[in-house]
Amino acid sequence: MSRVYNFSAGPAVLPEEVLVEAQSQLVDYKGAGMSLMEMSHRGKEYDAVHTEAVANLKRLMGLGDDFTILFQTGGASGQFALVPLNLLGAGQTADYINAGSWGAKAIKEAKNIGTVNVAADTSKAKPSRMPKAGEMKLTPGASYLHITTNETIEGTQMKSMPDVEAPLVADMSSDILSRPLNFSKFGLIYAGAQKNIGPAGVTLVAIRKDLLERSSEKIPAIFRYKVHAAENSLYNTPPCFAIYLVMLVTRWIDQQGGLDKLAALNAAKAAHLYAAVDGSGGYYRGTAAVEDRSDMNVTFRLPSEELEEKFVKEASAAKLKGLKGHRSVGGIRASIYNAFPRAGVDALVSFMREFQQRNG
Numbered sequence: 001m002s003r004v005y006n007f008s009a010g011p012a013v014l015p016e017e018v019l020v021e022a023q024s025q026l027v028d029y030k031g032a033g034m035s036l037m038e039m040s041h042r043g044k045e046y047d048a049v050h051t052e053a054v055a056n057l058k059r060l061m062g063l064g065d066d067f068t069i070l071f072q073t074g075g076a077s078g079q080f081a082l083v084p085l086n087l088l089g090a091g092q093t094a095d096y097i098n099a100g101s102w103g104a105k106a107i108k109e110a111k112n113i114g115t116v117n118v119a120a121d122t123s124k125a126k127p128s129r130m131p132k133a134g135e136m137k138l139t140p141g142a143s144y145l146h147i148t149t150n151e152t153i154e155g156t157q158m159k160s161m162p163d164v165e166a167p168l169v170a171d172m173s174s175d176i177l178s179r180p181l182n183f184s185k186f187g188l189i190y191a192g193a194q195k196n197i198g199p200a201g202v203t204l205v206a207i208r209k210d211l212l213e214r215s216s217e218k219i220p221a222i223f224r225y226k227v228h229a230a231e232n233s234l235y236n237t238p239p240c241f242a243i244y245l246v247m248l249v250t251r252w253i254d255q256q257g258g259l260d261k262l263a264a265l266n267a268a269k270a271a272h273l274y275a276a277v278d279g280s281g282g283y284y285r286g287t288a289a290v291e292d293r294s295d296m297n298v299t300f301r302l303p304s305e306e307l308e309e310k311f312v313k314e315a316s317a318a319k320l321k322g323l324k325g326h327r328s329v330g331g332i333r334a335s336i337y338n339a340f341p342r343a344g345v346d347a348l349v350s351f352m353r354e355f356q357q358r359n360g
């Protein structure tokens with residue numbers, strides 16, 4: 001077996017231990033004579049998985065009984081629609097921060113459903129950056145404030161969360177469980193699993209229970225948070241196998257020492273890469289404002305697009321895969337989520353030095 005260093009933005013690298021464990025149970029899950037994928041989602045084996053996944057997520061996020069965890073499908077993109085559909089009532093306004101490509105998509109979708117105030121817009125800023133607290137023009141009595149805690153394409157991350165009266169709704173798709181946060185300060189948190197907590201196909205929603213009451217009966221049941229909450233995410237057949245992997249990843253996070261430990265490892269990985277960028281005498285140029293640099297997605301440019309293409313190609317040949325920046329912005333993006341090993345960052349830093357020597 002030869003695993004490469006996978007810098008893909010998502011679906012992204014999973015802990016090898018998790019893959020090996022899932023493989024060992026794939027054909028015959030715990031002696032049941034069938035795969036978990038072949039079992040009823042209402043049977044005792046799957047029930048144990050589902051219950052543990054919910055409990056582990058709540059514990060890791062420090063959430064109490066006033067929160068409920070939902071497993072949804074449709075990705076974070078589905079939540080772009082479901083959040084306003086459920087939380088934004090007629091005649092009300094929702095505040096949104098537009099700090100990059102994903103925030104912009106959330107806004108576009110919300111505008112199809114209700115009234116949106118863009119409270120701050122740094123989406124076109126160069127270098128890419130997050131808004132400062134004083135830049136936000138909030139609506140008094142807003143339904144909620146929507147933020148994107150990590151802009152995956154631009155490589156920016158919110159280092160502190162806005163302090164607002166309205167419920168805070170966060171798309172945490174690309175940095176969920178990568179650092180300790182006061183999660184109970186949020187009204188709703190959502191994240192596609194495929195970067196930090198599992199495979200594609202399941203979307204985590206953590207919602208404060210009082211917000212469930214906002215879901216109108218006119219919304220089709222399948223789109224209503226309240227229905228999913230009442231049925232413990234078993235209103236319809238959930239993505240059982242993806243949830244099983246999320247459960248294994250939450251166990252793995254515990255084995256690593258929890259969120260404090262992971263955050264320290266993540267920060268050190270990112271710092272090492274940014275130091276390589278900053279120490280290159282301008283050969284590599286970071287695209288994000290230094291104070292907002294993401295610990296998850298490290299974005300930078302080379303002197304020309306030709307060199308960037310060569311960099312990606314040669315890195316790939318050296319088993320450093322998935323470094324091409326998002327097609328909308330170009331450049332290089334190294335995604336280094338929780339499961340991305342430190343040794344892979346070291347390998348990339350060596351490669352960067354060597355590439356510059358050959359092509360500087």
Ligand code: PMP
Pocket residue numbers: 010074075076077078102148150151152153171172173174192
């Ligand atoms: N939000 C963010 C911050 C993302 O990084 C992504 C995926 N890259 C999405 C939303 C969209 O997620 P999905 O493909 O699960 O709909």
